[in-house]
Structure formats: structure tokens, C-alpha cells
Amino acid sequence: MDSTKNLFYLVTTQNPKQKLLVLHNSLILVLITFYFCSCSSDTISIHKPIRDGELLISKSKTFALGFFSPGKSTSRYVGIWYNNLPIQTVVWVANRDNPINDTSGILSISPNGNLVLHRNLSSTVPIWSTNVSLPQSQRNSTSVVIAQLSDIANLVLMINNTKTVLWESFGHPTDTLLPYQRLGFDRKTNQSWFLQSWKTDDDPGTGAFTAKFSTIGKPQLFMYNHDLPWWRAGHWNGALFVGLPNLKRDMAISNVSFVEYDNYVALSYNMFDKSVITRIVVQQSGFTQTFSWDNQKTRWIRHWSEPTDQCDSYGTCGSNSNCDSSNFDDFKCTCLLGFEPKFPRDWYESRDGSGGCVRKKGESVCGNGEGFVKVVSLKVPDTSMAIAKGGLSLEECKTECFKNCSCTAYAVADVKNGGSGCLTWYGDLMDIQKLSDQGQDLFLRVDKVELANYYKKSRGFLDKKRLAAILVAFIVSVVLLLSCVYCMWRRKRKDKMMRQLNQDSSEEENDAQSNTHPNLPLFSYKTIMTATRNCGHENKLGQGGFGSVYKGCLVNGQVIAVKRLSKDSGQGKEEFKNEVTLLVKLQHRNLVRLLGCSFENEERMLVYEYLPNKSLDFFIFGMHLSYSLIELR
Structure with missing residues (x-):
């Protein structure tokens, strides 16, 4: 009985048990059908x-x-x-x-x-x-x-x-390049791997923009608008594509592979972290963009997009010129050395550089003392009219270009390991762009007059640079010298003050000894600090209004008690001398004996014999009270 008959029987029958049985069988049939339909391989x-x-x-x-x-x-x-x-x-x-x-x-x-x-x-x-x-x-x-x-x-x-x-x-491929997928071509099999944009978001049909490698001259990656170059990533220079400086950042998290030999070119990539979901897309607008999936935000995150500005567009400034997007307020196009605008009116009045530049009239760059000048940090010209040779040094590349009067410029083919290989251009130089990062140096052929002016300006610049360096070095030297003189003066002044202070202290000590008692010893500050362990807290016996008392031990083993007068006690030099003199005169067998004193570095200290079984509080701190009573008498 099939499912239709089961359903018909379920509707027409009046027997409840039969209805339940038919319903059960129909449910099993539906589940089996759903299982086989949903099983995917x-x-x-x-x-x-x-x-x-x-x-x-x-x-x-x-x-x-x-x-x-x-x-x-x-x-x-x-x-x-x-x-x-x-x-x-x-x-x-x-x-x-x-x-x-x-x-x-x-x-x-x-x-x-x-x-x-x-x-x-x-x-x-x-x-x-x-x-x-x-x-x-x-x-x-x-x-x-x-x-x-x-x-x-x-x-x-x-x-x-x-x-x-x-x-x-x-x-x-269609419009998307995935990890392990290739862009490039194989001439032997007549295969070409390229990306083509969708027409619209609703129509995946072949759009206007195509990203592919050119097969003319040195292979390079282009974006074409229909059949016309719209944007050029350039050739692979051994490290990256010269027109894709952003690729350097992505190479920290991905492995970019570029293979090039006689009839075969292939570009591919893969992520170091295989869990990262990423793709490169050619959009309907012609922009090439990279995306990665963000699991937390559940959306695609765009990392970079090319082209980014006017200078990225192919041939913005025409031939034999340089496009610099950092000239925000000024005209972005500049003729190369030895060239002038082909259409001056468009160039200067309309600010339209698409006509490019031509060699200045009367200049000769063939066997007439010409040479090469270095133009730094560029997206080097379109290599469709360039020839690549491996195994040549930069000097050999220069010689190679000199041999042919049609050779207008040269550069290293592979920038890795200091540079190797040779790229030489013939005829007009197209689509040059000034880069702030990851640019390559180009050596441009100029006539002898331009060459002389270039070296003259270079020497002038170097002279100015050298003069500036000398001036900076002189100023730094003067500042250092003055700093040294000032430091020496301060040090001498400090030493002089210390000597004066020590001299005053010595005089005061001598005066104290002569004015107090000839037999009363003067202890040095260092001796007392050693005896009391720098007046440590563990040696402290007590504290009064005029200072603290510390227990100490001299080098001869005698135990002493040191009264260190507070600097805030208000007692001056003369008062201290008078107190010492009075204490010497008051020596008595019922009073703790004064052994000496110290007057050094503004420190005032009295050294007593140590009596462990008596209260120093009475004998020492009470001494001022006795002194006051004597003065009153």
C-alpha cells in the first residue's frame, strides 16, 4: 500500500485501530523518504x-x-x-x-x-x-x-x-580566488587562469572587469576594464608585486607563492592558520578586495582594497611621467628628468596629465655623454616593453642598457638579497607611480646636460646636507662642552664648600676642646656611627625633647650611651659648647660620667658611659634641668 492509498484509507476508515496503524506506517515512510533525500555526498x-x-x-x-x-x-x-x-x-x-x-x-x-x-x-x-x-x-x-x-x-x-x-x-574560476587556487597561464597547454567580476549582485554573469596576467614582455598582473588596462599590480620583483605594497602586510599571516619560468606563470596563496576563512574577490566596480570571516561578528571583514587613489589608475599621468599621490594640494603629475609635457596647455592649465611627457627638444641620449640618474621608491614602469635577464649585477645591467640607444631605463629584476637580475625598458615609460613604502629604484637614461645638472644639484644638496651635519655636530659639541664645564664648576664649588665646612667643623671642634676641657676627648662622627650601628633603631634606648639616646660599643670594647641632639632642638654652637663645659664641671660619682662629645657636619652628640642598672632618663635627660637650675643660681 503506497502513501497515497494510506492517506485515503486513513480518511475513509472508521476503525480507530486501523487509523492508528496506517498513521504509524505513513510516518515511518515519511521519515525514510526524508532521510534518503537529506543524505548528501x-x-x-x-x-x-x-x-x-x-x-x-x-x-x-x-x-x-x-x-x-x-x-x-x-x-x-x-x-x-x-x-x-x-x-x-x-x-x-x-x-x-x-x-x-x-x-x-x-x-x-x-x-x-x-x-x-x-x-x-x-x-x-x-x-x-x-x-x-x-x-x-x-x-x-x-x-x-x-x-x-x-x-x-x-x-x-x-x-x-x-x-x-x-x-x-x-x-x-569566476570572481573569487581561494587558498590553493591559481592565477596565471600555461602557454604549452594554452590555459589561462583569471578572475572576472559579476555583472551585478543579482547576476553572476561575466562582468566588465578581469584580473589576469599579461603574456607580453615581463609577466605582470593587470586589472582590465573590458580590454583596456584599468589598474596594474605590476610584476613580481622577488618579494611582492610592485603595485601591491599592501601585500607585504598579508604575507605575515599567509604564504604567497609565485612561480615563473619560460612558458608558465602561477600565483597562489594559503593561510598559515588553516582555520582562517579568507577569499580575494574582483568586485563589479573593478576593485580587488580581500576578506576574512569573523566568527564573533558573523560577517566578512575587508582587509585591503585596490586601487586606492587616482595614481593607481593606469596611465593617469601618461608616459614618461611620475604620479605622486602625496601631492595633496599640487598637481600629482611630474615629468621625468629630461622630459617635458607633450600638451603644455592641458598639463599646466587643465591639470590633465594623461597626455604624458616627451623628451626635451635638442637632447641626445645616444653616444653623446649621456648617463643614468636614480629615481627612488617607485612602482616601476609597465614591463610590457621590458626585457628580463637573470644572473646580471646592477653594474652589468647598466652596461646592458648602454649598449642599446633605445634603452630608456633599467632596474634590478629581483630585490631579494641585495638585488639581482636585470630589467631593461625600451621606448616610452608608462604608468610610473611614487610609493611611500616598498618602492623600487629606477635608473633613468638622461643626456649629458641633464646629467651634469643632476650631479650639480646632488652635490649642492650633499654640501647643504654636509654643512647641516657639521653645524649640528658643532652645536652638540658646544652644548656638551658647556655641560662639562658647568658640571666641573659645580663639583669644584661643592668640594670647596665641603672643605670650608670641614675646616669650620675642625675649628669648632678645636675651640670646643680648648674651651671645654683639655682632657675631654672628641669623637669623630664616623666612630660614633660605627659604635651605634648608624644610630639604628635596635640600639635606641630612649627619646627626649632634645634628642635620642643610643647604646653603642667602641672598638676597645667599652659600652657607651650616645645622646644625639635633634637638629630641631634650637640649640646653637655656643649653647652646645657651654653645655659640654658645664657637664665636665659637674662630673660626680653619683652622676653618669661624660666620656666625650662630637661636633661634626652639624651633628651634636654627647658620649656617656653606659650604666645598665640605672635610669639614663634621669641622668641624661634630667641634666638639662640641672643645667637650667645652675644658670638660675
Whole structure:
């Protein structure tokens, strides 16, 4: 009994048990059908096509392939997108210029081994195909052709048992470059890998802008608007593309690979951190932008975008001129040395530099004493008319350019390790730009008059620079000399003051000794500090209004008590001398004996014998009271 009959029987029958049984069986049938419909694999085979509504899911579940409608469009396309992101981001489209108008499309493997897209089952002519030729001998049961979606978003058509690749989507990108994908060309196989923008957000058809490598002269990356150069990233100089200085920053988190030999050029990249989701996109506006997915903000974050200003546009200042975007208020275009505006009126009045510059009249750069001047930090000229030679030094490159009167400039081909290889330009120099960072030096051919003026200005500049350096050195020397003199004067002044102070102290000590008692010893400040351990807290016996008392031990072993008068006591030199004299006169067997004193460096200290069984508070701090009573008498 099929599901329709079950449903009919469920509606018409009146038996509750029979209704329950039919409902149970129908539910199981629905679940089984849903399971088989929702089960997705990563492979298309001859017997297993993909219809609209079904998906291929890569093994890691990172990418999905299926039918989709972009933006507000109702047209159906076959594409690849990120499977687990909340925003559907399509990275590849098969039938970008041949949409399907309904949901009847089917993607399958044809008997001749091609992956084909039909509008419906009855269609005999595919609207899109991989167009590969499979020999009849390989079309047998053991050589089954399959199409498999890999974990890097590459749809690969291959012979299943030998894994021989017949076709891959990475060889036919649309507007997005993913990690491990290539840009470049192979002349032997007549293949070219390039990016083309969408027409609009609602139409993934081939747009106006194409990012690809030129095959003329030294290979370089261009952005074309239809067939015209719109922006030039330039050639690979061994470290980066000369017109993509922002790439240097990204190379800290990614590995950029560039391979170039006779007939093959390939650029690819991958992230050091494999968990980072990133892509490079050519937008409908012609801008090339890099994005990475932010899981916290659940949105794409843009890292850089090119072009960034007027000077990035191809040929803004025409030929034989330099475009400098740092000239905010002034005209951005400047003729190279030895050249003048081709159309002066447009150049000076209209500020239109697109006409470029021409060699000044009467100048000769062929066997007439000409030479080369260095122009620093540039996006060097378009290399379509340049010749690259490896293994030459910079001096050998100069000689190579000298040999040909048509050679207008030269530069190193590879800037790594101090520079190697040779690039020589012939004829007009196109699309030169002044760069603030990661620029390259260009050696420009000029006639003897321009060369002489250049070296004259250079010498004048160097003379001014040398004079400025000498002046700065002189000023610094004078400042240092004056500083040394000042420091020496201050040191001498300090030493003089210390000597005067010590002399005054010595005189005062001598006066104190002569005026007090001839037999009363004078202790040095150092002796007392040593005895009392610098008047440490652990040696402190007490404190009174005029100072503190410390216990100490002289080098001969005698234990002493030192009264250190406070500097805030208000007692002057004479008062201290009088007190010492009075204490000497008051020596008595019932009073603690005064052993000496110290008067040094504005310190006033009295040294007593130490009596452990008596109160020094009475004998020492009470002494001032006795002294006051004597004076009153």
C-alpha cells in the first residue's frame, strides 16, 4: 500500500485501530523518504546526478555545491558556496552566463564523460559542459568518471579508479580566488587562469572587469576594464608585486607563492592558520578586495582594497611621467628628468596629465655623454616593453642598457638579497607611480646636460646636507662642552664648600676642646656611627625633647650611651659648647660620667658611659634641668 492509498484509507476508515496503524506506517515512510533525500555526498556519478534542491557536501562539510538564486533574482545557477556560514557566499558559478528559469535543472555525468547541466530531464542539449574529450577506450565499467567536491572548494572531474583529473573548477574560476587556487597561464597547454567580476549582485554573469596576467614582455598582473588596462599590480620583483605594497602586510599571516619560468606563470596563496576563512574577490566596480570571516561578528571583514587613489589608475599621468599621490594640494603629475609635457596647455592649465611627457627638444641620449640618474621608491614602469635577464649585477645591467640607444631605463629584476637580475625598458615609460613604502629604484637614461645638472644639484644638496651635519655636530659639541664645564664648576664649588665646612667643623671642634676641657676627648662622627650601628633603631634606648639616646660599643670594647641632639632642638654652637663645659664641671660619682662629645657636619652628640642598672632618663635627660637650675643660681 503506497502513501497515497494510506492517506485515503486513513480518511475513509472508521476503525480507530486501523487509523492508528496506517498513521504509524505513513510516518515511518515519511521519515525514510526524508532521510534518503537529506543524505548528501560529495560525488556525482553517471548513475547519481544532482537535481535542483539537492546538494553535494565536501567531506569536511566546509563547502556545498547546488542550485541557487543570487540576490533578488529568480534565475537558477549551479554554484559552490561556504556550507556553514549564515551568509550564503558563492565562490564559483558554472553556468554564469546561461541561467535556468525554473527549478527543473539537473547536473549529471554524460555518457562521453563530461559533466553537463541540462534545463530539465527532457533536454538533449546541455546549457553548460566541461567540454573534455575522453577516449573511447576509457569509457568502460572499470573507468567510471565521477565529479567530486573537495574540501578546498575544487570540483574535480576524474576517472575514479586511476584518479586521473580530466577537469577542475579551480582551472575555471569566476570572481573569487581561494587558498590553493591559481592565477596565471600555461602557454604549452594554452590555459589561462583569471578572475572576472559579476555583472551585478543579482547576476553572476561575466562582468566588465578581469584580473589576469599579461603574456607580453615581463609577466605582470593587470586589472582590465573590458580590454583596456584599468589598474596594474605590476610584476613580481622577488618579494611582492610592485603595485601591491599592501601585500607585504598579508604575507605575515599567509604564504604567497609565485612561480615563473619560460612558458608558465602561477600565483597562489594559503593561510598559515588553516582555520582562517579568507577569499580575494574582483568586485563589479573593478576593485580587488580581500576578506576574512569573523566568527564573533558573523560577517566578512575587508582587509585591503585596490586601487586606492587616482595614481593607481593606469596611465593617469601618461608616459614618461611620475604620479605622486602625496601631492595633496599640487598637481600629482611630474615629468621625468629630461622630459617635458607633450600638451603644455592641458598639463599646466587643465591639470590633465594623461597626455604624458616627451623628451626635451635638442637632447641626445645616444653616444653623446649621456648617463643614468636614480629615481627612488617607485612602482616601476609597465614591463610590457621590458626585457628580463637573470644572473646580471646592477653594474652589468647598466652596461646592458648602454649598449642599446633605445634603452630608456633599467632596474634590478629581483630585490631579494641585495638585488639581482636585470630589467631593461625600451621606448616610452608608462604608468610610473611614487610609493611611500616598498618602492623600487629606477635608473633613468638622461643626456649629458641633464646629467651634469643632476650631479650639480646632488652635490649642492650633499654640501647643504654636509654643512647641516657639521653645524649640528658643532652645536652638540658646544652644548656638551658647556655641560662639562658647568658640571666641573659645580663639583669644584661643592668640594670647596665641603672643605670650608670641614675646616669650620675642625675649628669648632678645636675651640670646643680648648674651651671645654683639655682632657675631654672628641669623637669623630664616623666612630660614633660605627659604635651605634648608624644610630639604628635596635640600639635606641630612649627619646627626649632634645634628642635620642643610643647604646653603642667602641672598638676597645667599652659600652657607651650616645645622646644625639635633634637638629630641631634650637640649640646653637655656643649653647652646645657651654653645655659640654658645664657637664665636665659637674662630673660626680653619683652622676653618669661624660666620656666625650662630637661636633661634626652639624651633628651634636654627647658620649656617656653606659650604666645598665640605672635610669639614663634621669641622668641624661634630667641634666638639662640641672643645667637650667645652675644658670638660675
